Amino acid sequence: MKKLKLLKGKKIQKRRKSLNDTKKDIKELAKQFGLKFYPESFIFYLFRKENLLCMNIFQDAVNLDTIVLGNLLKHD
Amino acid sequence: MLDKFVQSKGFKDVSKELSGSIIKKKSLNTALIRKIEDNRTRKEYEQFYKMVNKAPGEVVVILTKPSNNRERKKVNDFLIHEYIHLLLIQNNIEFKNIGAEQWVLDEGLVIFMEYYIHGDSRKIMQAKSEDKYTSICLDYAKKWAKILNNKKPKERKRIILNFYRKIKEKHGKEHLCF
Numbered sequence: 001m002k003k004l005k006l007l008k009g010k011k012i013q014k015r016r017k018s019l020n021d022t023k024k025d026i027k028e029l030a031k032q033f034g035l036k037f038y039p040e041s042f043i044f045y046l047f048r049k050e051n052l053l054c055m056n057i058f059q060d061a062v063n064l065d066t067i068v069l070g071n072l073l074k075h076d
Numbered sequence: 077m078l079d080k081f082v083q084s085k086g087f088k089d090v091s092k093e094l095s096g097s098i099i100k101k102k103s104l105n106t107a108l109i110r111k112i113e114d115n116r117t118r119k120e121y122e123q124f125y126k127m128v129n130k131a132p133g134e135v136v137v138i139l140t141k142p143s144n145n146r147e148r149k150k151v152n153d154f155l156i157h158e159y160i161h162l163l164l165i166q167n168n169i170e171f172k173n174i175g176a177e178q179w180v181l182d183e184g185l186v187i188f189m190e191y192y193i194h195g196d197s198r199k200i201m202q203a204k205s206e207d208k209y210t211s212i213c214l215d216y217a218k219k220w221a222k223i224l225n226n227k228k229p230k231e232r233k234r235i236i237l238n239f240y241r242k243i244k245e246k247h248g249k250e251h252l253c254f
Contacts, residue, residue: 022152026159029193034233035167041133042159047124049095049140 094147096139096158098165101128135165156193160186169236174247181243181253184216185236188224191217197225219254 023042030037104125112118128136137158142148164170164185171178171185191200200221205211223239224232 022155022159025193026163029189030163032229034229035163038166042162043131044137044139044155045127046141047138048120
């Protein structure tokens with residue numbers, strides 16, 4: 001199997017410290033799987049833990065009475 | 077109901093862990109936000125919704141804020157996981173869309189690709205987990221590894237898309253898996 005150019009040995013551990021490099025890794029991964037890569041949408045937001053979990057509930061629950069922890073875990 | 081859930085042991089256990097998620101803009105429901113009584117939480121959601129609406133694309137990655145050094149070191153792993161989900165969604169590969177029960181195919185594929193990105197895609201066959209959820213996902217990741225390892229990029233894409241089509245065609249009629 002062809003190894004990823006960007007991801008060899010110990011170098012990668014250092015590079016991973018930079019979150020921007022993650023984007024480059026994803027770009028290379030897309031290439032290796034023949035997928036299209038849209039760099040502008042690879043951004044992320046940080047959220048308080050409790051609220052991220054609640055966000056998952058909001059997303060999933062049409063009826064809040066149906067919430068079960070299993071639904072939540074599926075999205076991790 | 078929500079308050080009860082937030083106070084539960086299950087919620088507390090899960091909320092101790094770092095996690096990430098994919099949010100689709102179309103799933104954001106502003107009516108629910110208005111029902112949040114706690115000012116701080118409601119404002120945080122309102123700000124979040126505004127940010128998300130301005131973000132490019134239809135899907136946004138969110139992660140929990142790390143609260144200590146141990147978590148800070150792990151953030152990137154979570155980011156990679158969610159970014160791979162995003163990459164697949166952008167390429168119209170989301171098995172969960174066919175049926176909610178197909179989420180394991182998504183998770184398995186993402187985990188396989190995580191191993192691949194770290195240059196460990198062969199080691200995945202030896203990977204084990206005592207956690208039931210992770211163990212199920214790993215099983216599916218191994219199945220993906222069997223059909224995607226040692227393939228050329230275009231072939232990988234073709235295999236994934238063909239499999240997606242098959243699952244879609246057979247959905248509701250018969251069980252199909254690898």
